[in-house]
Amino acid sequence: MATLLPEVLLETTAQAPAPNKDFYQLLLTRNEVILRWWKISLRSEFRNTKPGELKESHVDFVDDTTLQAQIGIVFGQNTLNYVLKLCQGYYDFLDRLPDSLLLYILTFLDLEDIAQLAQVSHSFQKICNSDKLWEHIVERSCDRVTVDMRALAQDIGWKQLFFTNKLQLQLQLRRWKRRQEESRDVC
Known part of the structure; x- marks a missing residue:
């Protein structure tokens, strides 16, 4: 070992x-x-x-x-x-695992466990707040993830997207689409 x-x-x-x-x-x-x-x-x-x-x-x-x-x-x-x-x-072999393997393991944890693990060390905090983990959590919890949702997640982050309620999400998506259209019109 x-x-x-x-x-x-x-x-x-x-x-x-x-x-x-x-x-x-x-x-x-x-x-x-x-x-x-x-x-x-x-x-x-x-x-x-x-x-x-x-x-x-x-x-x-x-x-x-x-x-x-x-x-x-x-x-x-x-x-x-x-x-x-x-x-x-x-x-501590868990701390020495590659990030990709740690991400895979973390996908099996409950949100409360992820929040507690993020308090263990700086490296766990980084991986528990990573966009890759939260993208997987969003994909697992939502029926479908649209292209617009993915684009919004690129702007605000997957964790923020996950914790946004549906009404706020719809509002943010409309605002994001409007900004995209305005930027296209300017160019």
């Missing part, structure tokens, strides 16, 4: 908390945790300091509380917990 994972599981950067200006990079691969840092200081004793790098296997990282504390301070407790879970083998 781990072969489904990309080589780089996580890559993030951060600046150390004030008053430090040091810059850090955290890189998590399938086999290693890599922490890189760059000292940024105007003090003369740090001027010639070279960047540093620390590499540890996942097993060693789980036991290294000092490195964990440093990552927690710089990157935050949520990032540290996420890295620990990945190092312990708890991979």
Whole structure:
């Protein structure tokens, strides 16, 4: 199952908390945790300091509380917990599925479930609000989708079209047709 994972599981950067200006990079691969840092200081004793790098296997990282504390301070407790879970083998394969497959899976969910899933992460929010998903939902819920409805959906979005009641939809379609005719008359 781990072969489904990309080589780089996580890559993030951060600046150390004030008053430090040091810059850090955290890189998590399938086999290693890599922490890189760059000292940024105007003090003369740090001027010639070279960047540093620390590499540890996942097993060693789980036991290294000092490195964990440093990552927690710089990157935050949520990032540290996420890295620990990945190092312990708890991979979130759902988050790593291709968008097309996720869209297919989401088409089987109820609207309430889609709304809750959109609150899980930014990537799920993006896919739960995507026009492709809402186009499928509109097509599934309507008896037929006309060419005018499709054109209006291109203008206002499929999600907005879905949540528009029938009277508002008819009004918007009339307005859209009128605008199309006016633009043709101008040309």
